[in-house]
Amino acid sequence: MFELKQIKKTYVKEGKTIQALKKTDLTTETGEFVAVQGPSGSGKTTLLLIAGGLLHPDEGQVLVDGKDLYKMKTDTRTGFRSRYIGFVFQQYHLIPYLSVLENIVAPSIVHGRHEHWDRGIELIKQFGLQHRENHVPAELSAGEKQRTALARALFFRPQILLADEITGNLDHQNAQIVIGCLKEHARQGGTVLLVTHDQEVAAQADRMEQLHNATCERNES
């Protein structure tokens, strides 16, 4: 189970305090694909970063199977993240000088092991990127880039997959492919948390939450 409890986060920008999240709760079960939908600037990315252990909330807890991420030491949390959480972003964040295969296996740096190339090849095939294996990101289409980023996020078979506007730069066809991948991950027992402004994309999730007035509200529609 993946839980966000009473999360509160404020930013101070140019002397003004901005309430990004206030007392937000969100719970996802194993094998569930949850989408958080909200307009730009509603705090979706903040929610995702807090959920992924990258941004310390002012208040609240993030529990993964009962373990509070923010009670861990930084290094422990980083290690935990590498094993349990995968990230995918709208801007892909691929390493520009590495090939598709190398980008996919880049997480193996964390453990310094070299026996991960087979897993990389497996993901290449799974995401239909065989013909791009040795290409660098600059030579890929937007869809290929996002599939590469998704493959990298799934490299260690994380329990939780966090996706931030991952269809934002994709055409409908590629968006469907990517969403299909997320569904597949959930179907295989993973937890997916997708944040998006696109209602149509969010509607494809098992459950949709609306980020409104800096809190999550279940969308019953």
Place this chain on the structure above:
Amino acid sequence: MSIWQLVVKEIHRRKLNFISGLISVALSVAVLVGSLTMLKAHDMRTGEIVAQKEKETRQRMAVLEDDYRKIMKYLGFNLLILPRDQKLGDLYTDGFASRTMPEEYATRLSKANIVTIRHLLPSLQQKIKWPEKQRTIVLMGTRGEVASSYRDDQEPILVAVPKGRAVIGYELAASMHLRAGEKFRLLGRTFTIEQCNEERGTNDDITIWIDLQEAQGLLGKPGKINAILALKCLCAGNDIAQIRQQIGAVLPGVQVIEQGTKVLTRAEARKRAAKESAEAVTAEIRNRQRIRREQEAFSAILVPLVFLASGIWIGLIFLSNVRERKSEIGILSAIGVQSRKVLSLFLMKALLMGAVGAVVGYITGTLGGMQWQGIRSLSIGFDAWRFILSLLMAVLLALTGSWIPAFLASRQDPADVLREE
């Protein structure tokens, strides 16, 4: 995938960034190694110059030594051994000694193994009236050289006057129209002229040389002499005191004076020449040392300045690299790469930059230093310690220059980057 692979691939991708840092490191090392090479080359050149100067001095001294030997051959370093009671004032006034000592002294001296004395010439001199010619002359009785008991046979430098024969001084021969082979009478005895000497401008011009024994008989001083002339002494410089001591030990009743100041002067000249040569070598060494000190002082300013500038430049290069890789660092953190690995990502690059820069800088600096000093051969060779020093300095420079940007990168908050994007 390892950090090293990531470092190498990033370098491959951003070659210019790496090369500009590499040039900076190589330049610093080249200046350092170049300075050290120049100093070493300078020392080697100094050694060569000094050796050459010393060789020239030795050759010059050998020539002087030869000249000195020749001078000694003809002029000798002569000693006059006189009776102890001989007043030197009288000697210098009259030109000869008036007191006597036993002739046996010459024999004793010849047996004494004093190596510095050669060619002993005992003589009996006296100013007399030449009754047959009504002239004042100096009568000199000589027996030629006293044979040395320990030395190999040597050609005598002065042959004795045979009995019944005489050698006539220039003035006497000229004024009385005497010729070799003619006979004349002296103190009632008849002598045949053996030889008439050339003009010498000394008492010798009014001297008649005859056999010592005949002179002793004519002057009523049998077995007596009043001087022993020691010719061609093998004297080291003017160490007359030592010779006096040696002779005094054998002949307590004598005194020893020098003759031949010309020789002394030349010996002094030789010493002066040797001293001047030595001073020239010393001056050259001093000059070379001064140039070395100047080079050292210049290097002591230049090397730290270049290192400082390079350090700043490397810092800027890495700072730019960190900014350029902001997104990469953010995602690496997001996927669980720890901050110390992010730090090592940059420090390993700096390490590689330092190591390669050290090699390039070492070669460039060595060749540059040799070229600067005009050394074309590879005589300076590979210096392991200098190379290790270069490597350490280069790595230290690259690590120091890159440390702050690398640290900033490792401390970068991935949330900031990912949220901004």
